[in-house]
Amino acid sequence: MNITPWTRSAVLLALLGMAPAYAADAPANDGQRKAGKGLSEIPDPELSLMRGRYTVNGNNVAWFGVTMISQWQAGKQSAESALTLGMDFTHNTTVPKVSFTPSVTVTAADAPMPETPGRSVESAGLQNVAGVTQAIQVAGDNNVASNSTQLTVREGSAPQEPAAAPAPAATAQHGGVSAVAQMEGNNAQVQLQMEGVGSVQQWIRNGSVGQTIALSSDGQAVTNRMQIELVRQTLASNAPLSQNVAQAMNLVRGIGMGPGQ
Structure with missing residues (x-):
């Protein structure tokens, strides 16, 4: 040791x-x-x-990175929220250099939202779960939903950082559709919401990593993808x-x- x-x-x-x-x-x-x-x-x-x-x-941690992508397709409506978060430890082993890039898109927001009376999904309790959380809650028919997480551990050098520091958040909202990608304090998250249809979230924060999908309509296609990369560097190098x-x-x-x- x-x-x-x-x-x-x-x-x-x-x-x-x-x-x-x-x-x-x-x-x-x-x-x-x-x-x-x-x-x-x-x-x-x-x-x-x-x-x-x-x-x-x-072995020392040289770089830690997370990519989150949430996509939602409902007929002609679509929404996407994504972010990349990087922590470079090569300059300082205790205080990393942080990079963050958010992006959001919402299309065909003028299309009528589906009506789903009498349906509801309750997922507030999932926010209190520590560790790793993956949840899919569906109250409807002909829906497609998936959560996927990939962890890659490799040895080498840290990826090249973005040239410019972007804003700590990106948001888009049209009609009843909203998309958010943000970093606040030690929390980073992406979120999609469709009024009366459901919500999609991904997050990483102190002691918790999660992906949740909650739908109360029909014919929705939703995916959550999270990629975590850990780059190690030997002391000899x-x-x-x-x-x-x-x-x-x-x-x-x-x-x-x-x-x-």
């Missing part, structure tokens, strides 16, 4: 702090080294607070980090060493 990127001074302080502990208790008449009195086992409660500060096999660690090791070489070391 390797420690995630430290600054050169942090590595140096850690190494300097450990060397005197070994030297202070090293016996003068043999070449054996004993653990210094300053070393102690870390208790489980304290160790549990360190989760997320280390990586296994030297991180040249600045490797150089910092090597320099720290050279600076402490021969410092605080006792007999037999």
Whole structure:
């Protein structure tokens, strides 16, 4: 297990702090080294607070990206809401550089909305579900609906970022049809709504990823697609980090060493 990127001074302080502990208790008449009195086992409660500060096999997250596309087709009416969200960790391992691109379209909004009296779908409770949520609720006939999520993990470099930073949201509304793609705080979502017909949503937020479709009409075709990409970068390919660690090791070489070391 390797420690995630430290600054050169942090590595140096850690190494300097450990060397005197070994030297202070090293016996003068043999070449054996004993653990210094300053070393102690870390208790489980304290160790549990360190989760997320280390990586296994030297892999770091270099880039995290999400693409959401929601499409709705009802006769001649159509609506689409999409977004791409990217987090680049190559410049700073704790505060990523965020890119966001929303897009929405609504066509043939003047067509009459279907009438569906006496039908209803209740999905408000799904907003309280933690983790991964996928739901399709239908109160009608001849509908086609699908949710799909794809996760890709690969090694390499971060994708090229957009040249210009777009607005944090895009909206379109005509008649009873609306489309929204937005990022607010730590939440990113796309949403389509047709008055009296239903709603479609996708989101990613702290502790929750979801896709929901709720329809109360006939002859609707709706799709939710989410693509999540995780790009890893090995510590060996991180040249600045490797150089910092090597320099720290050279600076402490021969410092605080006792007999037999």
